[in-house]
Structure formats: structure tokens, C-alpha cells
Amino acid sequence: MRKKGFLIVGLLIVLVVAVAATLVLTEPSFAGKLEEAIAKTPQGVGKGMIDPSAKPGFMGIPGAPTHFWLFYILWGIWVGWIFSSVGAFGGIMAGVGHITVFGLADYGRTFKSTSPPLNKLLTDSIRVCNQYLVGLSAFISSLTYYRMGRLVLPLGLCLAGGGIAGAYLIPLLTAGKINLSMYVGYFGIIVFAVAFVLFYETTPQGQARKKEARAAAQAFEAAHIKKAASGVDVHARGVRVTRMGLTKVSFTFYGVEFSFNPVWPVLGGFIISAISAFIGVGGGFLYVPFLTSVAGLPMFIVAGTSALAVLVSMITSIFTYMFVKSVPVDFVLIFTELIGIAIGSVLGPLTSKYIPELWLKRLFVVLAVYVGIGYLTKGFLGYSVMPGM
């Protein structure tokens, strides 16, 4: 009971410090910030200028790109379809939509020398739009898995602690400082990482690993059907923390003891949430492979525990961007894309049975390499070697 009390008090202290720090660092409202950046931008019809009489586009900026609302929905359908068919690549496509398809990055880059504050504000806005679109949905779905899974509270708190630090520090340190070219370049690096993972899964080696795992699982099932689990004391099936220390935390699950060094989940939580906050995609899906590969934990525990980390880091990141750094967001863009993603989420499962997953992944590898090279070169060389990027 004393440990429970310390934990509750510790959580409350962290929350109070976070709220106090947020209030101390709060900046003027984002409507003001955008108006200020627009006011500092030269007026005119040339590149890098704002024509006040032009039709308002993205975020209400006169002359900014604007498209027929159906295009946002169609792109959202594509993103939702990918999410529900293949998975991770959907987040990348959401970012590609904001950066390239809707022309927001090219528009923002025109202000690189004429209005750096507007250039950086647009970068941050694209990041937050990505997060709202992808990360918020991951947060909602994580609530489902929280109910399904089991929570190892010390593990969840370590992940969440690292996650808060990453989700808070990255917007704090980078909002208003990253220009679009740099952001596009880093986005390209993440796209390459996803392409690498997808590619590995389509290779004979990647496929063989999955086949081996399936054969081993089936062999075990045939030999030991339901015998072991039914023999476990019901009381032992829950998660029970047996030891809590600075270098080792142990718990039992199904009567078997697991342990981990708290440093790893704190570090992992920080890195994953920092990537998510910086790029605007990723995060939710990275916690699970991290916990199972690095810590070797059962999926059942990982699902519930990582949900807590996603919940905390998403709230922190969006809160910091919106209220501490006052980054403006185009809600019209987001809600139309979300309608599309919802439609895509229904189409994906209905169509996936007609398209082999392997060939889908191969297609996305090609797409990812194309986008990755395009963004890397555009970001760090100033021009894209791939047409259309």
C-alpha cells in the first residue's frame, strides 16, 4: 500500500510540474502568431510574397494552396486504405499528402528568404497536421488495446516518462526553428527506414522467418493443447509486480517472472516519442516492436502498456505544439482528410482479400524508395532528383 501511495504522489507531482512548466512557457495565441508572420511577409504577387487580395487557402493565408475538398477526401481514402491493408505506410502517405500532393511544402519554401518566420510556422503546422491526422487516431485506437491488454504500470510509467520528455522537449526546442527543406529531408530519412522494414518483410529471408515461427507455433499447439494454461492458478494469471528498483523491475505474468531495466523503456519512450513529435508520424506502432524485441515481453502486456505511453506522449506533444508553442492548424484540411481515412478504413478490409499482401508491400517499397530519394534530395540538396516530388 505504501508503494501504491508513493506512485500516486509521484504521478501527481509530475502532472503538476508539467502543467506549471506549460503555463510559464505559454506564448500568444496562434491566431496572433500567424497574423504576425503574415504581416512581416513582403506583399506582392511574386515568389515568397503574399497578395492580400488573393483567395485564402491553407490556414486562411491569402494565395496559399487550396484544393477542391473532394481531393482531400480522396487522398484520405488512399491513406485509410493503406492503414487498414498494410499498416505503417499510411502515416507516411498522410505526410506525403501535406508535403507534396497539396503543395504545402513548396509553398512554404518560397518564404525561406523573404519570411523565415512564416516558413518555419508552416513547417510546424504541417508537423501538427500530420500528428492530428495519424497520432490522434493511434491514441483513440490505443484506448481499445488498453482495455484488451494488461498493464505493467512501472513499465508504462517509464515509457510514458520518456515519452513525455520527448513529446515536450522536441516541440519546445524545434518549433519555429526547422525550415521546410530540413523537415522534408528528415521525413525522407524516416520514409527510407520504413521502406527498409517493408522490403525485409518481402525478402525470402523475411518470409522464411515468418514461416518458421508459424511452424514452431503449430507444432507446440499440436503437442500441448490448452494443458499448460488451464493448470495455472487463476490468481497468477494477472500482472503482479514483485520488485521495483532503479536498475531492475520484476513482475510475474501467468506465474512466469519477467524483469527489465527501467533505463531502456525511458530511453525507448523518449526516442520514439521524439521521432513522432518531430516528424508527425510514427510512435504508436513503434512501441510494440520495441517492447517485444528489446524487452522480450509478451504481446498481451505490450498492447496494454504501450497504449498508456501513446496516450501520454500524444497528449503532451499536441498540447505543447498547440498551447505552448501556439502552432496554427488548418482544421478544415484535417476534418476532410479524416472523412477520407474513415472511408478508406472500411474499403481496406473489404478489398484486401483480393490483393495478396506480399505484392502490396512490394508496391509500397517501390513507392517508399521513390518518395524517400525524392525528399532526401529535395531536403538536403535543394532539388528533387525524382520527378513530381
Next chain:
Amino acid sequence: MEMHPVFLFLDPYLIWLYRLTGQALADFLIGTLALAFMALIIGEITISLAFLVVRKRIDQATAEAAKYQRLSMEALVEGDKLAYKAANKLANDAFGKSFFMQISLSAAFLWPAFFALAWMSHRFADIELPLPYGHHSLGYIGVFILLFVAAYFLFKGIKYKLPHFRRIKQILDGYPGRTKERNSFADLAPERKKPGGT
């Protein structure tokens, strides 16, 4: 900022929610709460309908994850590390598929909230509610988020009394591996010894 034609059409109806008492602060809070409720209910309906359409596929992915999860636990209890790792890997893959399907489905819950925020950005962009004991203030987004969360918990109390949502809950409760017990701080309590035990 110019209003989109959809917002122009809905504006007279939505703004009516903000003119009920004549007191500015009360009207803003009541109107935003009503808007939050509408966004919440529409979101709950659209996600539940989308779920019913793709339920079979989600069932398959969830059942596969639960099957390999159970297998991995049995292997663990038996001490078969290889089988545990194999089953755990397959459980993860199945979980990943299910997770991403749910991510895209979550958009069906969120879009009305962003629709509401988009309308509010036209009407209330300059609103600042001063907070006590300091010089900070809350804009329309902060107020909407807080009231949306409040609406969520208020609606939760009556949600499952409605036939449509009761049916959804029955379906979800039938999923293998879905725990009915809440994860709680009680998991941290030391194991209690049985009476007469050592």
C-alpha cells in the same frame, strides 16, 4: 477568413446554440458543450457503423492475435522458449494488423470534432477566456477539448442504454482476450497469502 459554403449553410443553426441565455460566457460554454455533444454522438455513430461493416476482418485479426497470445503464454508456462518467441512474434504481427485497422477506423470517430473546430475557428478565433491566478487564457480549442472530454464521460453513462450502442458493446465484449477487469493500481499490491499458507 472566408467560410466554406457548408459552414455558411450550417452557421445560423450552430450559432443559435450560442444565443440561449444572453450571458456571453454562459452562452459560449453552453454552445460549445452542445457542439461537443453533437460531434461526439455523430462520431460514435459513424465509428460504430464503420465497425459493423468491417467487423469480420477485425474479428479475424483480433482472434489471430489472441490465439497466438494464448499459445505464447502456454509455451512460457511450459518453459519452451523457442515456441514462446515464435508464438509471440506471430501475436505481434497479428496485433499490428489489427492496430492499424483500428487507427484508420478511429478517423470515423474524430472527424466531427475537427468539423466543429473548423467552424469554431471562423467564429471564435479571437476568443480568450482568462484563467484565474495568472495572466494566461484559454482559446476556443482548449475550451472545446475540455468540454468534449466532459461530454464523452457524460455520454458514457447513458451510451449503453441506447439499443445501437448496447449491441456494439455486446459484440466487443465477446472478443477473446478482451479483459473485463480494469487494469488498476491493485496490480502493484503484494500477493496476499492464503489463510493458513506459508
